[in-house]
Amino acid sequence: MTITIQDVKYSYPSHPERLVLDIPSWSISEEKKTFLYGPSGCGKSTLLSALSGLIKTTGNLMVFGQSLSDMSSEQRDIFRAKNIGFVFQQFNLISYLNAIDNIKLASGFGPNHRNETIEREIKILLDELNISEDEWSEPARNLSIGQQQRIAIARALINKPQLLIADEPTSSLDQVNRDIFMALLMSLVDQHKITLLLVSHDMSLAAHFNNIVSLDKINFAGKHS
Amino acid sequence: MFIRLATKSLLDRKGSVLVSLLAMSVSIFVLLGVEHIRQQTKENFSNTVSGVDLIVGARTGSVNLLLYSVFRVGNPTNNIRWETYQKVAASSKVDWAIPISLGDSHKGYRVLGTSSDYFKYFSYGDKRLLEFQNGRVFTDLFDVVLGSEVARKLNYRIGDQLVLAHGVAATSFSLHEDRPFEVVGILSPTGTPVDQTLHVSLGGIEAIHIDWQHGVRIPNASAPIDNFDDVDLQPKSITAFMLGLKEKMGTFRVQRGINNYKGEPLLAILPGVALSELWQMMGVLERTLLLVSLLVFLAACLGVSAMLLASIRERRNEIYLLRVIGAPPRFLFFLIELEAFFITLFGVILGSLLLMVALLFSRDYLVETFGLHINVSIFTGNSIYMIALVFIASFIVAALPSCISYLRASKGLD
Numbered sequence: 169m170t171i172t173i174q175d176v177k178y179s180y181p182s183h184p185e186r187l188v189l190d191i192p193s194w195s196i197s198e199e200k201k202t203f204l205y206g207p208s209g210c211g212k213s214t215l216l217s218a219l220s221g222l223i224k225t226t227g228n229l230m231v232f233g234q235s236l237s238d239m240s241s242e243q244r245d246i247f248r249a250k251n252i253g254f255v256f257q258q259f260n261l262i263s264y265l266n267a268i269d270n271i272k273l274a275s276g277f278g279p280n281h282r283n284e285t286i287e288r289e290i291k292i293l294l295d296e297l298n299i300s301e302d303e304w305s306e307p308a309r310n311l312s313i314g315q316q317q318r319i320a321i322a323r324a325l326i327n328k329p330q331l332l333i334a335d336e337p338t339s340s341l342d343q344v345n346r347d348i349f350m351a352l353l354m355s356l357v358d359q360h361k362i363t364l365l366l367v368s369h370d371m372s373l374a375a376h377f378n379n380i381v382s383l384d385k386i387n388f389a390g391k392h393s
Numbered sequence: 394m395f396i397r398l399a400t401k402s403l404l405d406r407k408g409s410v411l412v413s414l415l416a417m418s419v420s421i422f423v424l425l426g427v428e429h430i431r432q433q434t435k436e437n438f439s440n441t442v443s444g445v446d447l448i449v450g451a452r453t454g455s456v457n458l459l460l461y462s463v464f465r466v467g468n469p470t471n472n473i474r475w476e477t478y479q480k481v482a483a484s485s486k487v488d489w490a491i492p493i494s495l496g497d498s499h500k501g502y503r504v505l506g507t508s509s510d511y512f513k514y515f516s517y518g519d520k521r522l523l524e525f526q527n528g529r530v531f532t533d534l535f536d537v538v539l540g541s542e543v544a545r546k547l548n549y550r551i552g553d554q555l556v557l558a559h560g561v562a563a564t565s566f567s568l569h570e571d572r573p574f575e576v577v578g579i580l581s582p583t584g585t586p587v588d589q590t591l592h593v594s595l596g597g598i599e600a601i602h603i604d605w606q607h608g609v610r611i612p613n614a615s616a617p618i619d620n621f622d623d624v625d626l627q628p629k630s631i632t633a634f635m636l637g638l639k640e641k642m643g644t645f646r647v648q649r650g651i652n653n654y655k656g657e658p659l660l661a662i663l664p665g666v667a668l669s670e671l672w673q674m675m676g677v678l679e680r681t682l683l684l685v686s687l688l689v690f691l692a693a694c695l696g697v698s699a700m701l702l703a704s705i706r707e708r709r710n711e712i713y714l715l716r717v718i719g720a721p722p723r724f725l726f727f728l729i730e731l732e733a734f735f736i737t738l739f740g741v742i743l744g745s746l747l748l749m750v751a752l753l754f755s756r757d758y759l760v761e762t763f764g765l766h767i768n769v770s771i772f773t774g775n776s777i778y779m780i781a782l783v784f785i786a787s788f789i790v791a792a793l794p795s796c797i798s799y800l801r802a803s804k805g806l807d
Contacts, residue, residue, distance in 0.1 A: 249719025
């Protein structure tokens with residue numbers, strides 16, 4: 169299993185009485201493409217933070233057989249850099265760095281951070297994602313949203329993660345770019361044999377996935393009362 | 394990549410960073426400037442006289458004696474008898490003695506009556522003897538040797554004639570017009586009150602005061618004397634004298650002997666000790682200046698800290714992204730510390746350069762106005778120690794935003 173959750177509960181320190189996550193049981197098997205949907209405020213982003221180890225939950229949260237609940241903060245940071253790639257709706261890149269630096273920065277925290285061929289690998293990846301050479305050295309803020317999203321995929325893949333988490337990655341894209349982005353994402357996920365967890369409220373994307381989950385069905389936070 | 398991220402991040406916030414950098418540079422300029430000028434002034438001060446073991450004058454305060462005999466500031470309380478001087482100078486423990494007679498001036502510059510031994514034994518700085526830029530030591534009665542500043546400011550050359558004035562006021566109406574002096578020597582610059590002094594022989598001083606009493610010419614005095622060969626020009630009294638001893642070990646014993654001299658009340662001081670006393674009197678001013686410059690620096694540090702704190706809010710998404718790609722909280726801590734370090738580093742470079750340029754351009758002004766010879770090279774052991782403290786202070790002040798960033802990242806709030 170890629171992800172296994174048992175009795176995971178979480179509430180923010182500012183409102184300890186209000187549970188945001190209350191998931192008795194849930195799992196995702198390897199190389200599955202999971203589409204997670206739900207209304208705003210149902211805990212999607214909190215669940216992604218928990219899966220990436222940015223927040224510590226109670227219960228048992230296992231990713232690739234390792235319990236994030238038992239890891240220290242530092243161990244979770246290393247685990248995240250090594251195993252999980254992220255693509256967001258926006259703020260995917262550091263705006264004042266160019267494409268190469270953004271990707272190199274991410275690789276710096278990964279397992280191959282001393283790899284001398286990293287720059288070559290980055291260029292190959294950018295080539296694969298159809299990003300022209302002129303744009304490699306442009307600060308991210310000068311690129312279109314579509315270009316930024318593709319560079320974000322390259323950044324997410326540079327450390328060869330086993331799990332890719334995408335949080336509303338197409339929300340800022342128009343129809344054409346959204347289709348191009350999804351096609352690219354799916355082909356890369358297949359090619360690199362990565363487990364994909366995509367969160368969106370756009371149900372039209374569901375067709376690309378073989379596992380469709382409503383967060384409402386697995387998260388019981390606020391429902392017991 | 395860590396350094397690259399910090400520099401690019403700073404460059405991305407050019408406006409606020411530039412203001413912080415300027416504030417830091419100005420504070421470094423003030424801090425190093427005050428410290429450097431203080432240090433150099435102290436050095437100038439202690440360089441004023443060297444190699445003199447004792448200064449002897451009429452009984453007064455040691456600082457007062459030092460001020461009028463070395464710095465030509467203030468007036469002596471009394472004179473000492475010539476016989477007393479001769480008696481002390483003839484002591485077997487004394488190697489050399491330089492008599493000093495003050496009381497006249499020329500266009501605001503003090504006139505020092507002395508013997509030719511003054512040019513042989515008086516030293517300044519690191520026991521440097523006086524050197525002649527032009528000319529020679531006075532030999533005739535009405536010869537005068539000028540300090541470098543007197544010659545430069547009043548535009549005197551060898552062979553020029555000048556008239557001394559009775560008293561030390563900048564503007565005097567009691568002039569010794571009938572007995573002009575001829576410039577026979579101009580000393581090289583020393584950075585000490587010697588530069589602002591006119592040196593004449595004791596005989597010269599006596600000669601111009603024949604027919605004078607209580608600061609004015611005696612009315613109906615006999616006709617001016619043209620030939621002084623038969624006139625006794627030995628002074629009856631002098632203002633003070635400097636002593637060089639044969640054995641330094643015996644300095645305190647000689648000092649005690651002079652202070653207990655029964656013939657007349659005398660005071661013998663060790664120039665080094667009196668200089669320290671004088672400097673201690675200026676300690677309040679020195680500490681106040683340092684405190685003001687420290688407050689300026691503190692304000693600049695707080696400015697940098699405030700800028701970095703504001704940047705954490707601005708960079709919320711960037712910090713979150715860094716956390717997501719695996720940056721540990723300590724990475725964020727050191728990233729903000731590194732940014733503060735860069736601002737401090739460039740502040741130190743810019744502030745130091747500004748100070749050196751300012752010193753370069755104001756060097757002549759400082760010499761002319763205050764008689765201060767300030768070295769343009771500001772990097773001494775003391776200033777490097779101060780720069781190290783600046784970096785430590787900036788690290789401590791930047792720790793606040795760094796810790797906030799660290800704690801927020803640790804708690805998963807960003």
